[in-house]
């Protein structure tokens with residue numbers, strides 16, 4: 565090992581030790597210390613290059629440091645960045661106009677992190693339940709899916725079905741009912757006269773890229789219409805081109821009553837989210853009923869508008885469809901050709917794939933760690949699934965190379981399955 569390697573290692577170790585000493589222990593990050601990023605590439609403090617195969621859970625769909633987005637950010641920062649919503653700015657209207665145009669809905673309410681827009685959707689749904697549907701005061705319920713992930717506020721983890729997210733954080737907000745994701749009969753059974761909304765992810769991301777059976781969203785739409793219930797889709801992770809359409813629900817040709825967006829809306833630079841809905845739903849908010857100091861600030865609006873424009877101008881939705889098909893085909897081919905059945909299932913849509921591994925043969929985290937050694941950054945979810953969600957701007961060579969590395973890592977575990985079992989939990 566050369567001197568510079570040793571110096572690099574100790575610099576990384578120092579960064580990690582500092583963060584561990586003063587930071588809350590609520591994450592278990594891979595010990596890569598990222599220093600910069602460009603497009604689909606990330607560089608660590610030792611100058612090692614990695615292909616980013618997870619793009620901050622879809623927040624970096626545009627790639628790192630997209631020049632047009634950085635330009636929009638800096639230009640707006642020099643003009644005015646934060647005004648609060650006490651005053652109007654020239655940039656908010658055009659941003660929201662673009663959002664409603666792309667979603668086919670009527671009005672938008674901007675926030676910061678994604679979960680804030682989930683909270684806005686919950687408030688809107690309940691208000692609609694009381695004021696439009698006539699549900700008795702305090703009785704409204706919302707139907708959500710088992711395995712859902714909508715964020716981390718106390719209300720939202722309160723209706724999670726994951727113990728890790730909830731343990732000792734109660735008491736929780738009442739008024740949520742669960743159904744088995746993708747099961748239309750279970751959804752029907754969960755809805756009652758006091759249900760104001762069904763809030764679901766069209767494809768469950770954190771649950772491991774779980775795609776519902778074909779026709780499920782259409783059937784859910786019809787059921788919600790029949791029962792006078794709002795259908796609200798959380799497309800914070802699945803939206804804005806990730807699945808090869810602007811929105812995952814478009815694969816089934818439906819229109820939701822409300823749509824929750826985030827992550828890529830901030831162009832990989834800022835937290836920007838929005839609840840977008842029909843006029844009937846959104847007009848139930850009046851001044852004073854909801855708000856946020858930073859939501860819709862001019863900096864966020866300028867970046868959000870440019871983020872949408874870049875997706876359009878660079879054809880990123882189509883790119884996700886084409887490259888996504890290639891990604892899924894190659895992963896599927898890996899599964900079909902394996903001598904040891906490490907891969908149980910390949911799921912996904914567009915540039916968004918989950919590879920479900922057999923935990924008796926290999927731990928997902930171990931695969932992720934071996935990929936890091938080879939220069940590929942990905943993330944496991946739920947111990948058994950490797951998630952691939954590269955920036956939509958990824959080059960075909962980088963994508964193929966990352967898949968090649970994945971194939972090599974699996975081949976290593978296939979020849980040494982005993983080793984893998986030893987590390988399995």
Ligand SMILES: Cc1ncc(COP(=O)(O)O)c(C=O)c1O
Pocket residue numbers: 621677678679680682713714715716765769770798799800801802826827
């Ligand atoms: C579907 C979905 N909803 C909501 C959220 C929460 O977004 P944020 O972490 O920006 O609050 C996430 C984050 O992963 C998500 O995937």
